[in-house]
Amino acid sequence: MTRITAWRRHPLARYAVLIFALALVGMVYAAFVQAGKPADAALAAGKVDDVAEGKSLFVQHCSSCHGMNAEGTATGPTLVGVGAAAVDFQMSTGRMPAADPGAQAPRKPLAKWVTPQAISQIGAYVQSLGGGPQVPGKEQVDPAGGDAGKGGELFRANCIQCHNWAGAGGALTRGKYAPDLNQASPTQIYEAMITGPQAMPVFNDTTITPEEKQSMIAYITQVREQKDPGGFGLGRIGPVTEGLVAWIAGLSALALAAIWITAKKRQKS
Known part of the structure; x- marks a missing residue:
């Protein structure tokens, strides 16, 4: 009892107890988080093969811009942490793989190899690298x-x-x-x-x-x-376009009317 009492009175004892308590709380919290929420959607669903296939497809079609391990290059950003949702959006809209580097990747038809399965597999691989937003249900x-x-x-x-x-x-x-x-x-x-x-x-x-x-x-x-009750919607771009068309159409109509009236007067004279 003497040794235990002496240890408890040691100046560092309080810090040792605090560190032990924090470590214990951390381990308990990590255990509950892992039990309640999977760290990776693809692996938790048992689709380990999707991750492997996704990595193979990524190396073939994406690594030239994003790096062999999706770490990013001078022409493409890192994909670590972007999640499967980003992959699904970019690939399902045809923006990726990109045809030309530019200010913005446009929407375009999908390449022949870009199938829903391929998109899902590459998304599973990217998700496994660092988590991120997942594809919504x-x-x-x-x-x-x-x-x-x-x-x-x-x-x-x-x-x-x-x-x-x-x-x-x-x-x-x-x-x-x-x-x-x-x-x-x-x-x-x-x-x-x-x-x-x-x-x-x-x-x-x-x-x-x-x-x-x-x-x-x-x-x-x-x-x-919704239908446009006023007629042609002009692409619904907004009042600037509508005003421009109104001015051009209106002025053109007035000019044609003036030419027609003038021509009629000349014929009578």
Whole structure:
């Protein structure tokens, strides 16, 4: 008892107890986290083969820009930590693999080897490198589960500055642009919000909740189906284009009318 009492009175004893308590709490927390949430979606689902196949495809088609281990190069950024959602968005829209380095990768038809299975496998490999946003489930992107009215409010508050009220897109600086959303699927819209491709900011779940994202998807898809009551929508680009067309069409009509009236007067004289 004397030795134990003496040790307890030692000046460093309190620090040793504190370090031991912190280590114990850390181990218990890590055990609960690992039990409740898988570290990697692909491995947790038992799709180890997808990761291996994905790495093989990545080396063949992506490593020239992103590096052999996705560490990034001078022509392509690192993909460690971007998640499977970023891979699915970039590849399913045809932006990757990129044809030419430029200010922004455009949407284009998919290459022959880019299949849903190949995209899933490369996504599983990238996800295994450092986690990141995962591909959303079908229930998360179903427009029927969202409130289009609330989604419209959120879209006008956060997105119309770049994408226009109807998602028609618009020009940005340095050769970049906000793309037209009419071709984007609900999954691609959700993935764009959680990954922030190109010049787009990231809208994580603390900024816009998953339910709010679903409502925004409901609004975007609903607007596509709306008809233009005034006639030709002119691509729904906005009042500047509408005003320009009105001026050109109006002035042209007035000029033609003036020419016609003048010609009639000359014939009578």
